[in-house]
Amino acid sequence: MTDDAYLFLVDGPASPLGAPVAVVGDLECLETPAVRAWLDAQGVTAASGALRLLPPEETAAIPEGAEKLPVPLSDEELLRLRHALAPGVHARVEEELLAYRDCAGDRDALLARAVAAGIAPHRIVELTGEDPATVTAVASKAAGRRG
Template structure:
C-alpha cells in the first residue's frame, strides 16, 4: 500500500470536488486511528459532505486552503475512489445544465462540474435574471448554468440557440 488518495476538508462555500468519503463506501483507512484522529481534530464525522477524497493523481484539484491527509488504499479501494471521482458524461451534464436554466441557485458549482465534465465554457451562458443590469440584463458569454445550442442527448435547445 502507498499513499494512493488524499482526504481533505472542503472549505466552506467551495464547489464540490472529488467524492464524499461516505459515498465511496467502506475504506479500510477510514477506520484507522490516523484518519479518525484527523476527523476528530476537524470536528467532522466521516459522513460529512465536506470530507472529500481524490486519487493521488488528482491532488492538484484540491484547494490550497484545504486541510489534507494522504491515505493508503488497496487496489480495489483505489478503483472505487477513481470511479466515484470520475466526471459524469457530457450528455448527462448538458441535461442538468438545461434543467437549471431558470435558476441561479448554486450555479457556480454547476458550472464547475460542467467544466470538469468537459463542456467548453463558450457553450454556457448566464440566465437573463443572473446578468447584472450593467451588462444589459441579457445573456452574455460569461459562464453560467444554461447550455448553448442543442443537448446531444435530448436534442432540446438552450435559450441562446432558440429562435
C-alpha cells in the same frame, strides 16, 4: 504526484471537487488511529458532506490551505473512488479538450509567428510539445514566404 489519495475538507457539501467519502463506501483507512485522530481534530465524521477524497492523480486540485491528509487506498478502494468521480473527471477533461481544440485551430499560425519572431525551432518544440517535424515544416513554409 503522490501515491496516496487525500482526504480533505471543502467549505460546503455542494463542492464539485472530490468524492464524498460516504459515496465511495467503506475504506480501511478510516479505521486507522491516524485518520480517526485527524477526523476528531477537524470535528467531522466520515459521513460529513464536507469530507472529500481524491485519487493520487487528482490531488493537485486540492485548494491551497485546505485541511488534508494523505491516505493509502487498496486497489479496489481506488477503483471505487475513480468510478465515483468519473462524471466530474470526464466533464473537466472535456472542457480541456474543447479549450485545446479552440487554440489548436490556430496552431500553424502561432508556430509561424514564433518562427518569424526568431524563436529557435527546438525551443518551440520544448514550449509547445509539438512534433519536431511539424515545427520544422512550419519553419520551412515561413522561410519560403520570406524568401
